[in-house]
Amino acid sequence: MVKKEYDVVIIGAGPAGMVAAGYLEKTGVSVLVLEKQFFPRFAIGESLIPRCMDNFAEAGLLEDLQKQNYQKKTGARFVKNGKVVEFDFSKKFGEGWNWTWQVPRADFDHKLAESIQKRGVLINFGAEVVSARWENKLWNIESKDPNAVLSRITSRFIIDASGNGRVLAGMLKLEAPAKIYDHSSIFTHIKDEDRPQGKEGAQISFEIINRGAWFWYIPFSNGTTSLGFVGENDWFHTFSGSKNEIFKQMLDQCDFYKDRFSKQEYLFEPVKLSGISKNVQLLHGEGFALAGNSAEFLDPVFSSGVAFATESGLLSAKLVARQLSGEVIDWNKEYTEHIQKAINVFATYVKEWYTGRLQDIFFTENASENIKMQICSVLAGYVWDNKNPFVRNHDKAIRNLHNFLYPEKFQ
Ligand code: FAD
Structure with missing residues (x-):
């Protein structure tokens, strides 16, 4: 049953929101998740990186995920002009996980949400947050169901994990210019019937088309595969026609994957996105923190999105729990500095990639x-x-x- 008052409301049930909810549930803080859509729902961001595993473990989500038989990802392969370079996570400097997964996000995010619900946290699906006002140290939050019926609740804190919904960034006018030169993307899924056996068929691969454009191949354990392109907006403008035609024309520019996928049927019309890079002026304020894509997104090239989402979801939850128990938290030092460090390092790598x-x-x-x-x-x-x-x-x-x-x- 939905109560009228919560310690924490989380907006959005993607990876950032679910990791935050998992940690808060362990600490006994009362938490409600408001999610605009009904799951399973499509999301892009299918190739994880090992750091995510630490965060899923700390939020108590790893055990349920390990039962799902997702495709194991042990590294990444880059292909350019017929030359292949591989990175193997077991051959990395320092400590940390040597593997992670490639996941169809509709299923993966659904499993995360089910795991959280099983632990007694209420996720209110079909509840779109339409307003949030901070008055007398409390948030008054209004959400709308698919029949446009409004509900009101209060909370002492909001973790905004609304991804590209960017709920608080929009309401509080926190948007900032992107740190990275903006790119566009187009992607779809296929039934991968001619998948090569062994490592080549199982491993995520990137084919570099030119300095600013690349193709991804992400095979899943359910026999489907994600294919997509990322490139400078000017490169995208050199193609025309329907999205199916554009996708085929782009495939024609791949030396390595052209023949394998040129006659392939798509499971859905390719989705095209532009303006994918996001930024905000600040990551927290009185009574709120921004986590995941509602705060920042750089670029898909190093698959850092879900790692950043789970890192910020987890850390914001840890700090809120301490604050609610009476501690004074220096959010700049403990939140912004930690998160900004990751953004800065990845921003350098993304820039130097391009x-x-x-x-x-x-x-x-x-x-x-x-x-x-x-x-x-x-x-x-x-x-x-x-x-x-x-x-x-x-x-x-x-x-x-x-x-x-x-x-x-x-x-
Ligand atoms: P989301 O997963 O987007 O979840 C946000 C949730 O909030 C949604 O379910 C949404 O319905 C809900 N919501 C929105 N508005 C409201 C509202 N008003 N009220 C209530 N709920 C609301 N990342 C990777 O790690 N690996 C990759 O390979 C990768 N590839 C990418 C490729 C492309 C082309 C792009 C654009 C991104 C890619 N990313 C990748 C990034 C990745 O998609 C995101 O970083 C990640 O999904 C962010 O998770 P999140 O939890 O912040 O948001």
Whole structure:
């Protein structure tokens, strides 16, 4: 039954919201999740990175996920002009998980939500938050059901995990210009009947089409596969026709995957997105924290979205629990600094991917195993490990290495 007052309301039942709910449930804080849609619902963001596993474990969600037989992801493969480079998470610098999963998000997010509901947390599906007012140290929250019937509740804190709904960022006018040059994406799923046996069929792969455009191949354990492209908006504008036609024209530009997928039927009309990079002016304020995509999203290239969502969902929940028990929390120090560190490191990697420096480094003939392990640790999401020079000096390390390997370029 929906009560009228909660300690914490979480907006959104994606990975950020479910990890926050899982942690809060363990601490006994009263929590309600308001979710606009009904699950299962489609979401993009299917390739996880190992750091997510720490967060699912701490929120008490890992055990249920491990029963699902999702495709294990042990690394990533990059393909360019017929050359293949692999990163293996078991060969990374420092501590941390060596594997994670590739997941169809409709099913994965549904399983996360069921796991949370089983523990007694109420998720109110079909409840779209339409207003939130902060008065006398309480939030007055209004949500609307599919029949436009309004419900009102109060809470002492909001964790906004509404993804691209960006509920509080919109209401409180917190939007900020994106940190990364904006890209577009188009993607679909296929029934992958000619999947090669063994590692090649199972591993996530990226084919680089040009410096600013790439293709993803993400096979799932249920026999379907996700295919997608990300590229500069100008590159997208060079294609025309229906979304099916655009997708086929883009596939024609892939050397490696063209033949395999050119005659493939799509399970749904390709979805095209632009304006995918998001940013906000601040990550928290009195009575609220922003987590996951409702706060920040850089770019799909290093699959950091769900790791960032679960990291911020978990940390915001931990800090709220302590605050509600009477502690004074320095949110700038404990929340913004931690989250911003991850954003800064990944922002460097994303930017240097699109300058081409990181692509040159990945495909160099002269790769040092040691350096590859340090970069691999970043790709696994361990971006707080200052023992790793490719974390500690992220802004200089890639440029310096590139200057060393390719002194003739970018002078
Ligand atoms: P979401 O998963 O989007 O969940 C937010 C929830 O909030 C939704 O269920 C929504 O219905 C609900 N909601 C919205 N508005 C309201 C409202 N008003 N009231 C109530 N509920 C509301 N990340 C990866 O980790 N790996 C990848 O391979 C990857 N690939 C990507 C490819 C593309 C093209 C794009 C654009 C992104 C990709 N991402 C990837 C990023 C990933 O999609 C997101 O970072 C991740 O889904 C964010 O999770 P979240 O919990 O913050 O939000």
